[in-house]
Amino acid sequence: MTLIDDQNNSPCKDNCPCMDYCPLGSALSLIGGKWKIPILCALFQDGTTRFNELKRKIRGITNTMLASSLKELEEEGLISREQFMEMPLRVEYSLTDDCRDLMPILNQLAHWGAQVHITK
């Protein structure tokens, strides 16, 4: 496993670029794809949310993509799914604690993105 270097603040260390296991690459892959960030942002801002409510809020997303993205995020441990045995069916999604730890970092990334954007 490629360790993280706190000495020089490099994302990885030693034999980086990431020849075996790269924690940075794996972290980025968790939030990759077209719709995961919008989903996480929606859940972070509004808290627990139902499927169709998410679909309304995230403009342009289809059933297929919302369902598959939610399933991936759940498998990755970033969101949790709770299903209520009612009729009509109700399913609620929310962020996990792991994902809540991630949000401040993404916020810094957003700040950086806004910064480099205006300087060009």
Place this chain on the structure above:
Amino acid sequence: MTLIDDQNNSPCKDNCPCMDYCPLGSALSLIGGKWKIPILCALFQDGTTRFNELKRKIRGITNTMLASSLKELEEEGLISREQFMEMPLRVEYSLTDDCRDLMPILNQLAHWGAQVHITK
């Protein structure tokens, strides 16, 4: 433009998920793709580096992908390219200041990635 919310530490704000301009999405797109992180890590750790030297260090990358990734990174303002009119040709790549600002954030992301990895 979607502003950044420092109050609740959300990556974006208001009408997020990111309907018009999303600084987080744009930041992530800058470092997306298969080879950009390895390239940035290599340049961060070893400093100014030549084309073929990068190719040797980043195992598995092809001429095509290295060249296109470097070109994109340069257009995005993350690396700078300096060409020396010698024979044989010499071209050196290095990180820009903008990109150096990014590395500590990526380091946090790597830490987070390592953390969630071991807890599962």
Place this chain on the structure above:
DNA sequence: CAGAATCCGATGGGATACTG
């Protein structure tokens, strides 16, 4: 309501060969 199934086009990335 909350999805799954299917199909299909676009994009990303690799292999190989060539060039100033």
Place this chain on the structure above:
DNA sequence: CAGTATCCCATCGGATTCTG
């Protein structure tokens, strides 16, 4: 040495339809 040009394939994402 530092790339380009071509071709090819796999994966991603969208549209549509269907279901417990």
